[in-house]
Amino acid sequence: MSSPVLATKLFVPARRPRLVPRPRLAARLDGSLEGGHRLTLVSAPAGFGKSSLLADWAAQLARREPPVRVGWMSLGDEDDDLAAFLALLAASLAGLDIQVDGSALGRHRDATAAASAVVRADALRPGAVRVLVMDDVHLVRAPEVHQAVAFLVDHLPAGLHLVLSTRSDPPLALARLRARGELIELRAADLRFTRAEAEDFLVAAMGLTLDAHDVDALEGRTEGWIAALQLVSLALGGRSGGGQAHDFVRDFAGSHRFVLDYLTDEVLDRQPAPVREFLLRTAVLDRLCGPACDALTGRTDGTAMLERVWADNLFLVSLDDDRSWYRYHHLFADVLRARLSAQDPDLVADLHRLASRWFAANGYLVEAVGQALAGSDDERAAYLVEDAVPLLRRSRQDSLLLGWIRALPRARVRVSPVLSLVCAWSLMLEGDLDGADARLDDADAALAAGRADTTLAAGWAPTGDRRRQRLHPARERSQAGRGSPDLGPHPAGGTPGGGPGPRPGRRAVPRVRPAQGHLRTRRLPRQLGCPRRAGRRRARHQPGLQRAPAWRRRVAARGPARPCPRGGVRRVPPRHDGLRRFVAAVP
Numbered sequence: 001m002s003s004p005v006l007a008t009k010l011f012v013p014a015r016r017p018r019l020v021p022r023p024r025l026a027a028r029l030d031g032s033l034e035g036g037h038r039l040t041l042v043s044a045p046a047g048f049g050k051s052s053l054l055a056d057w058a059a060q061l062a063r064r065e066p067p068v069r070v071g072w073m074s075l076g077d078e079d080d081d082l083a084a085f086l087a088l089l090a091a092s093l094a095g096l097d098i099q100v101d102g103s104a105l106g107r108h109r110d111a112t113a114a115a116s117a118v119v120r121a122d123a124l125r126p127g128a129v130r131v132l133v134m135d136d137v138h139l140v141r142a143p144e145v146h147q148a149v150a151f152l153v154d155h156l157p158a159g160l161h162l163v164l165s166t167r168s169d170p171p172l173a174l175a176r177l178r179a180r181g182e183l184i185e186l187r188a189a190d191l192r193f194t195r196a197e198a199e200d201f202l203v204a205a206m207g208l209t210l211d212a213h214d215v216d217a218l219e220g221r222t223e224g225w226i227a228a229l230q231l232v233s234l235a236l237g238g239r240s241g242g243g244q245a246h247d248f249v250r251d252f253a254g255s256h257r258f259v260l261d262y263l264t265d266e267v268l269d270r271q272p273a274p275v276r277e278f279l280l281r282t283a284v285l286d287r288l289c290g291p292a293c294d295a296l297t298g299r300t301d302g303t304a305m306l307e308r309v310w311a312d313n314l315f316l317v318s319l320d321d322d323r324s325w326y327r328y329h330h331l332f333a334d335v336l337r338a339r340l341s342a343q344d345p346d347l348v349a350d351l352h353r354l355a356s357r358w359f360a361a362n363g364y365l366v367e368a369v370g371q372a373l374a375g376s377d378d379e380r381a382a383y384l385v386e387d388a389v390p391l392l393r394r395s396r397q398d399s400l401l402l403g404w405i406r407a408l409p410r411a412r413v414r415v416s417p418v419l420s421l422v423c424a425w426s427l428m429l430e431g432d433l434d435g436a437d438a439r440l441d442d443a444d445a446a447l448a449a450g451r452a453d454t455t456l457a458a459g460w461a462p463t464g465d466r467r468r469q470r471l472h473p474a475r476e477r478s479q480a481g482r483g484s485p486d487l488g489p490h491p492a493g494g495t496p497g498g499g500p501g502p503r504p505g506r507r508a509v510p511r512v513r514p515a516q517g518h519l520r521t522r523r524l525p526r527q528l529g530c531p532r533r534a535g536r537r538r539a540r541h542q543p544g545l546q547r548a549p550a551w552r553r554r555v556a557a558r559g560p561a562r563p564c565p566r567g568g569v570r571r572v573p574p575r576h577d578g579l580r581r582f583v584a585a586v587p
Helices: 023-031 050-062 082-094 102-107 111-123 143-154 174-180 195-205 212-222 226-236 242-251 257-266 273-282 290-297 302-311 330-343 345-361 365-374 378-394 398-407 410-414 417-429 433-452 454-458 464-481 514-523 531-541 550-557 574-585
Strands: 039-043 069-074 130-135 160-166 183-186 316-318 326-328
Touching: 023 050, 023 183, 039 050, 050 069, 050 130, 050 160, 069 082, 082 143, 143 160, 174 183, 195 212, 195 226, 212 226, 212 242, 212 330, 226 242, 226 257, 257 330, 273 290, 273 302, 273 330, 290 302, 290 345, 302 316, 326 330, 330 345, 345 365, 345 378, 365 378, 365 398, 378 398, 378 410, 378 417, 398 417, 410 417, 410 433, 417 433
Parallel strands: 039 160, 039 183, 069 130, 130 160
Antiparallel strands: 316 326
16 A cells, blocks of 8 residues: 655645746756757755746746646655655656556565556656656655666656756766766756846845945855845845945855854755765865865865765865866855864864965965965965965066965064065065165074074075075175175175175176166155166266167166266165165065
């Protein structure tokens, strides 16, 4: 005897009020009924509007001429049994005028035999197109039920089209169906609200007063996740003022209690303990791959776990076609990090340090520095930034470099000669000559301390040669610019830092780049004037300079120390010594 079927499981859900029309998705669903497609898979995480979309499409099919019959199965945990599933299937098919003996289905112990009875019954009643929707398929996990569905998909009669709505991909031969052109897929990337749909929902449907910037911010932060926008509208319902709404939008994150409760109850708490632990420990990563996850979890199944999380639609976004790199949905990552901080706050910093070591060992410098800073590992972060200075300077990523230095404590920067030089460069570009002088003094002091304490120097990145070659010639030229007496002979005829001195017959002219000369025209004192105009004036009054090579005219037009036609060096007033020291020290 078949088990009774709850009638509400067979009803198409009522169309929700304030539903946003989605003609682009309805057109794709209409196309699934043509061209020999057997199966339509609507697979996305919780809250992406799967059921609402299919219910609205079913209502549209019913209004067609001639109407298309739609059968609906709302699956639940109680249907995770072959007999209960077959009873519900028989009742749903009866609504499509496909009469199947439910008790006969229940007598079949083999899932394939039971599905064969459905196929034969439908084959006896050919007619118009009919659609069978199975909603919440992810709640059914029994292997025999999946076998019955797989057989049904492979042997569907021509007049029946199957639609599966699920949070995770069912164990079907999806790759084979995809290759044959028999599968239509709608996933999270398709179901997410576009910018226009988000504005239609928030402003027109929900009646919120939001400007274009607020809509853009919410759409970007939620990534079109419909449930999050619904929660936003509920939270904004009590904020009538435009300023309050703007402040809420600016601060909105996954830590908001509505989003936190929804994702915790609907997603996180429903996962097995190993999956939940994996999600929490890897949440500190901005992008994930299998080996990086292994470094944080201490296991060796990171790639397999990512594939499982991806198949289960747990708010994981693929970043490449090979599915090697992923990231979590922004709000889901916020929820995971909030949960991890609440459960074990000390573990968060340890995970960031582990991630920094893995990224650095594998050549991902930007991620390594970011993880070290997030884990408050200032010593390691300073070491990585020092090591990255030449690469970032060559690739002109100066803003990234300065952002890292600003994130470090001032005391940590002052004990690093390389970072102090970079700070001097930044201050010079801003016109702060005194500040640049102070940073160069910090570099001098750090080098002296490193010579006195080898343990301090051991904490620097291996850039010692660059430090000596850049800083000590700058100090020597600084003393010369001030009119100081001779500093005395240097070791091995070199500079005070032990580096080689200038070759015989050459004047020590600092290297100056054109871009720095342009910047000085706006920032530096008026006495220096515009270097280009000054060079042209000297060329007019000094004919010998007009016949000089182009490179010499450029050097004469820029820089604090300039070669003169009569020989020697034209010196800058002592109060501009910071300019000369900086120019000499710039790499």
